Amino acid sequence: MTALRYTGVSVGYQGSPVLTGVNLALRAGRRLALVGPNGAGKSTLIRSVVGLAEVLGGTAQVFGRSPERGRELCGYVPQAGDLDADFPVTAGQVVLMGRYRRIGWFRPTRAADRRAARDALDRVGLADHAGRRYGVLSGGQRQRVLLARALAAEPRMLLLDEPFNGVDAVSQEAILAVLRDLTAAGTALMLSTHDLRLAREVADEACLVNGRQWAAGPPSEVLSDATLREAYAP
Amino acid sequence: MIEPFTVPFMGRALAEIALLALICGPVGVFVLVRRLSFVSDALTHTVFPGVVVGFLAGGADGIFLGALVAGLLTAVVLTVLTRGGAVTDDASTAVLLTAMFSLGVVLVSRRSSYTSDLTTFLFGRLLTVTTQQIAETAALAAVILGLLAVGARALLFRAFDPVAAAAAGYRTFWLDLWLNVLVALVVVAAVRAVGTILVVALLIVPAAAARLVTDRPAVLALLGTGLILAAGYAGLLISWHASIGYGIALTSASTVVLLLVAAYLVLLPAGRLR
Numbered sequence: 062m063t064a065l066r067y068t069g070v071s072v073g074y075q076g077s078p079v080l081t082g083v084n085l086a087l088r089a090g091r092r093l094a095l096v097g098p099n100g101a102g103k104s105t106l107i108r109s110v111v112g113l114a115e116v117l118g119g120t121a122q123v124f125g126r127s128p129e130r131g132r133e134l135c136g137y138v139p140q141a142g143d144l145d146a147d148f149p150v151t152a153g154q155v156v157l158m159g160r161y162r163r164i165g166w167f168r169p170t171r172a173a174d175r176r177a178a179r180d181a182l183d184r185v186g187l188a189d190h191a192g193r194r195y196g197v198l199s200g201g202q203r204q205r206v207l208l209a210r211a212l213a214a215e216p217r218m219l220l221l222d223e224p225f226n227g228v229d230a231v232s233q234e235a236i237l238a239v240l241r242d243l244t245a246a247g248t249a250l251m252l253s254t255h256d257l258r259l260a261r262e263v264a265d266e267a268c269l270v271n272g273r274q275w276a277a278g279p280p281s282e283v284l285s286d287a288t289l290r291e292a293y294a295p
Numbered sequence: 296m297i298e299p300f301t302v303p304f305m306g307r308a309l310a311e312i313a314l315l316a317l318i319c320g321p322v323g324v325f326v327l328v329r330r331l332s333f334v335s336d337a338l339t340h341t342v343f344p345g346v347v348v349g350f351l352a353g354g355a356d357g358i359f360l361g362a363l364v365a366g367l368l369t370a371v372v373l374t375v376l377t378r379g380g381a382v383t384d385d386a387s388t389a390v391l392l393t394a395m396f397s398l399g400v401v402l403v404s405r406r407s408s409y410t411s412d413l414t415t416f417l418f419g420r421l422l423t424v425t426t427q428q429i430a431e432t433a434a435l436a437a438v439i440l441g442l443l444a445v446g447a448r449a450l451l452f453r454a455f456d457p458v459a460a461a462a463a464g465y466r467t468f469w470l471d472l473w474l475n476v477l478v479a480l481v482v483v484a485a486v487r488a489v490g491t492i493l494v495v496a497l498l499i500v501p502a503a504a505a506r507l508v509t510d511r512p513a514v515l516a517l518l519g520t521g522l523i524l525a526a527g528y529a530g531l532l533i534s535w536h537a538s539i540g541y542g543i544a545l546t547s548a549s550t551v552v553l554l555l556v557a558a559y560l561v562l563l564p565a566g567r568l569r
Contacts, residue, residue, distance in 0.1 A: 111462040137462035148328060148455050149510045158452045162463050166445050194510040207459075214463070 062089045063125070064218040064249035065110065070119035072102070072109040078117050079105040082273045087249050087266070089217070092240070094264035095253040096284065098293055101271040103253035107220050110251070111137050124217065133162065136216030140223050141203035146196035152206045153191030156182050159213030181209040186235045201232025208236060212243075219243060221252040225259055237263065257284055299535040304422050308547065311424045311488045312527030314432045315481075315497060318439045320520030321447075322481050323502035324512055325474055328454045332499050333385065334373055335478050337392040339491045341369040342482050344399035346416050346491065351402065359431055362486050366479035369395070374472040419490030421531075421548045428487055435484040439477055446473050451512060489548040496552040497523060504559035507566030526554035 065087040073079040080102030087093050095103045108114040110123055111132040123131025136159070156178040157170065164174055182188050185205040190198065195206060204224055211219060219240075225233055240263065244250050254260050260267055260280060267283040269275045275292040276283045300306045326335050342365045349361015369391070376387045403413050443450075453460040453470045461467050478498065485494040501519035509515055530551030537545040 108458075108462075113458065113461055132462060133464060135462070137459055139456065139458050143458070144456055149506060149512060149515060150451070150455055151510065154451075154512075155455070158448075158455070158459075161448045161452055162465075164448070166449070170448075210459070 063087070064089055064123070065251065066120075066122045068120045070109075070121050071117040072105050072114050073117050074105070074114060076115070076117065079114070080270055080272065080274070081118075083119070083268075083270075084274065085268060085277060087218070087251060089249050090244050090247045091266055092244050092250040092264045093252075093266045093268060094260035094280065095251065095268050095270060096255065096257065096260050097253075097270040098255065103270060104222050106270065107137075107222050107251065107253055110218075110220055111135055134217045136211030136214050136219045138204075138207050138211045138219065138221040138224060140226055141200060141207055142227055144195075144203070148196060150195050151191065152187060152193055152195050152198060152202075153178060153182065155195050155206050156191075156209045156213050159210035162214065177215075178209075178213050181213040182206070184212060185209045185239055199229065199232070201228040201235075204228050205232055205235055208239065212239070216248065218249040218251065221250075223253055223255070225254060225256060257289070260284060296532065299532060304424075305531060305535060307424045307426065307429060308421045308488075308531055309528065310429050311421065311432060312531070312551065313524060314429065314436050315485050315488065316520045316523035316527060318436045318481050318484060319497040319523055320501060320518075321443055321516040322439065322477050323498045323519050324515045325450055325454065326478060326498050327502040327506060327515070328451075328512070329474065331474070331478065332495075333388060334377070334475070335482075335498050336495050337373065337388045338366065338369055338475070338478055339482050339486075339495045340392045340399075341395035342366045342479070342486060343416060343491045344395050344402060346486060347399045347402040347412075350412070350416070351406075358487055359428075359483070362483045363480075365395075366483045367476060370472065370475035370479040374468065374475050377471070378468060415490070416486075417490045417492045418546060419486065419488050419493065419548050421488045421551075424488055432484050432488075435480055439480050439484070442473065442477055442480075446470070446477075450474055489551070493548050493552050496555060500552070500555040500559055504555070504562050507559075507562040522555060522558055523551075526551050526558060530554050 063086055065085060067083045067085040070083040071078045071081040083106060095106060097103050105114045109116055109121065110128055112128040121128055124134050160174040160177055164170055182191055185208055187202060187205055195203060198206065224236055240250060261284060264280050267280040268277040269283050269288060269292050271292045276288050300309050326332060342362045345361040345365020346358050349357035372391065373388065406412055449465050449470055453465060453467060457467055481498060482494050485497060489497065501522040502515055504522060505515045505518035509518060531547050534545040534547040534550045537543040
């Protein structure tokens, strides 16, 4: 099953392209790392998969549908640092948000939803932090809570925007372990990172971008010194 | 402690405050977490010309409809103005606020009883609330709580993480309009009793005070409602005794607001200690 198929795609905002010439195919159970410098268009590409950035050209398919329709099968994990640390909400409530679309507008939250949220939090190793306020957790723990929120929605493709930024070693290991388990169970994975070592370690496919797609394929080829020098050169 | 409320107008005032507490507590939580204090303030001012036009057209009975039309209209305009930005467009909100408020003053100044009318619209008349007004407030409260019950989860998600909420398929614009309409309806419900100026205090102060002692949205809503109930009861009682016992004319709505602010100040050290 192909989770993602982009053919000659340009993505951007309000009609202006940020990233062009994207040709990608991601199958179930595969891990794709988006690599590139800051401002290369990694986040924009990830957001385009869930309909938050515009597809300005080419053909974008998410599980064979348009991004707006395919996104219900996707779990999106933003950068933890972008969220308000003062917000009055507990880690458990944040994870429960991942169930809201399934719950719908009119049905009350049921025990099964709470159980799913608890299981997701347990999976990232934070079961005993459910009652703590999100903002008092460490950067790494917050990122794990956001991962748990995406897991609670039981997605078939997971999209992570710089999941290792400002994350301590313990949290990084916890996140990596969850990601390996997920892909072994058939979930497709797409994550952006500017950490080349991590990209090589995590991914079985890589895509190098900087304004346009420079290379895509096995990490050993895409992340070679020569290709990197070419893409990162001003 | 109970006796003053056996007098019909005091009982009605307490009933009105209790209804307002039921809606201001929960809606105030969303105003707090979305940082919409200024937008709420703008709404209270833009409802003002609606109140005046309603009064000029239909007397005291016209105020409700005038406020409702102006409130809903402003909710739409404010949602469009602040669309797309993570931060409120402060300048355009301020322009709308002052423009509509001035319009209201110009309209009301055409009347011979200008000063007394203006005071009524700005500060309300809690003690002259009629049974019909209470029924209207109760109907609005039912609508507001219904809209809130359906939308609360989505509104919370959008407030905490707008990007992930949009990625999950929620339409941010419609959620923002939803909340602005809720705030507008609260203002409409409260405007005759506490006036356009003081209603913002019922929306913002209780949630801000409750935030000092709890991190949970549901507890925030309950505490906010409890604070308004307590301040409402005590405020009415104090203004009753001040005027009956000591001949001091103490506006009841202002006393309620002052007590809410006092609660906030008392809880302030608790917030620092947490």
